[in-house]
Amino acid sequence: MNTAIAQGLTAMGYPPDEPYDWVLTDTYQMLNHGISPAANALACADCHGGIDRMDLQGDLGYALKADRSSVCIQCHGTKENESFTVIHDKHVKDKQYDCSNCHTFSRPERGLAMNGVGIED
Secondary structure, X not given: OHHHHHHHHHHOOOOOXXXXXXXXXXXXXXXXXOOOOHHHOOOHHHHXXXXXXXXXXXXXXXXXXXXXXXXXXXXXXXXXXXXXXXXXXXXXXXOOEOHHHOEXXXXXXXXXXXXXXXXOO
8 A cells, every 4th residue: 555655646746755644535426446467457348348247327327318419419510429438538538528518427526627518629
């Protein structure tokens, strides 16, 4: 744990020996991924590509807030269908849009933009 904290501090621009305290917190709908050695690591699609490990859309509520064409047309005209990964990365990683633009929930802890609707790409 101490090694991970030191590496995290360094990645955020702090010295690795920066003092820190443990803080008791409550979380709601937070995603946490385990870290395995590279040889044992799962690929994203192992969990996110089907419902065998977890049903993101059904059991966990990650379905779109409406059918895909309705959700997409709120910002875009008719577009070609791209893969989930391409679409998700473009909107979350590149454009920094909050989940609520496409889903019925928000992820405020990620600091994403709440007003992505109506912004052209």
